[in-house]
Amino acid sequence: MQFTYLQDDRILYFAIEVEPSINRSPLESTVLYWYGTDTTVSPDNLSLNDGGDSGDIIKGDDLYSLKVLNDTLFLANPISLEDTGKVHMKFQANYGNGSSFMIRDSFYLGNIIPQLQYIIAPDTIVRPTDNSVIFKVVKTKAHDANGLDDIRRVGFVSYHVEGDSFLNKGDLINLYDDGSEVIIYEPNFTSGDSIANDGIYSFRVPIFGSGNVDPSLQTKTGTFNWIFDAMDMSNTYSDTVIHRVIVE
Numbered sequence: 657m658q659f660t661y662l663q664d665d666r667i668l669y670f671a672i673e674v675e676p677s678i679n680r681s682p683l684e685s686t687v688l689y690w691y692g693t694d695t696t697v698s699p700d701n702l703s704l705n706d707g708g709d710s711g712d713i714i715k716g717d718d719l720y721s722l723k724v725l726n727d728t729l730f731l732a733n734p735i736s737l738e739d740t741g742k743v744h745m746k747f748q749a750n751y752g753n754g755s756s757f758m759i760r761d762s763f764y765l766g767n768i769i770p771q772l773q774y775i776i777a778p779d780t781i782v783r784p785t786d787n788s789v790i791f792k793v794v795k796t797k798a799h800d801a802n803g804l805d806d807i808r809r810v811g812f813v814s815y816h817v818e819g820d821s822f823l824n825k826g827d828l829i830n831l832y833d834d835g836s837e838v839i840i841y842e843p844n845f846t847s848g849d850s851i852a853n854d855g856i857y858s859f860r861v862p863i864f865g866s867g868n869v870d871p872s873l874q875t876k877t878g879t880f881n882w883i884f885d886a887m888d889m890s891n892t893y894s895d896t897v898i899h900r901v902i903v904e
Contacts, residue, residue: 657747659763661726661735664895668735669711670704671721672759674749681753686720691744692733693765699746700731737771740801768801770886770894772810777882781903783875784865791860793848796831798855798886798894804833810857810886812899817879831857863903877903 658671668690676683689699704722708715711723726734735743742762750756776795784790800806811828815821832838835852839845849858864875880901886894 657745657759657761659743659745659761661743661765663769666726667723668726668731669721669723670702670745671712671719672704672747673719674706676718678751678755679753681751681755683749684752685750687748687750688722689746689748690731690733691746692731692735693739693741693743694733695744697733700733704747735765737768737799738801740765740768767806767888767890767892769892770798770800770807770888772884772886772894772897773797773799775884775897775899777899778901781863781901783863783877783904785867786865787867787869787873788865789873790863790865791848792863793858793860794831794882795849795856795858796884796897798833798857800886800888802888804853804855806888806890808887808889808891810884811859812882812884815881815883816876817881819876819878823876823880829859829861831859833857875903 660669670688674683674686686704688702688704690702691697691699702722704720705712706716706718706720712721724730728734742764744762746758746760748756748758774797778792781792796810798807798810809830811830813826813828814823816823832847832849833853834847834849836846836849837852840847847858848860864873868874882899882901884897
């Protein structure tokens with residue numbers, strides 16, 4: 657039996673090779689009972705097929721397959737963002753002479769990709785009119801079913817829409833879940849994070865006033881797409897989340 661969880665597409669894939677007949681009695685039906693992570697629930701009854709559709713690749717090759725969206729619209733027992741460990745299933749093949757066979761199996765989910773649950777950031781930023789600097793705190797809530805220790809980093813890149821270019825040379829602006837206990841830049845610049853290890857990652861973005869003459873201390877105006885993501889210790893990435901900001 658085969659099972660694959662395509663996390664980026666939120667699809668579950670099942671497949672099993674089945675004998676087309678037993679004692680000259682043809683195969684009549686193939687059913688997969690899907691329990692998710694809990695063997696005590698009522699399973700989803702899923703029909704596998706060998707017709708070259710619904711996830712089956714090659715028609716008539718005796719490999720019965722199914723792709724189903726991992727969503728409550730299609731499954732009573734979808735895999736949730738909190739789930740780790742094993743998932744459980746049973747497969748049953750039924751033949752015309754009344755005979756049948758059943759296989760039970762389970763699979764480890766393995767690494768679950770991180771998720772960004774929300775972004776807190778301004779929609780509009782107005783620069784100071786003098787040569788001062790202000791700071792806007794940006795926050796995002798990150799989650800990883802394998803634990804917060806599995807999150808390697810959270811951050812964003814800033815894309816200038818009118819300039820068709822990435823700021824900061826396209827380098828990531830890191831967010832921190834350190835409770836502002838760590839000095840990021842000397843002499844005393846901290847992230848602006850409120851509580852350490854709560855899954856909320858923060859950074860104080862400097863906004864320089866229009867009166868600054870030093871090019872390195874000037875904040876561009878225009879429309880920006882801040883593109884957020886998270887990466888875990890297995891170097892797998894969350895889906896990106898885009899927040900649009902207008903700087904005046």
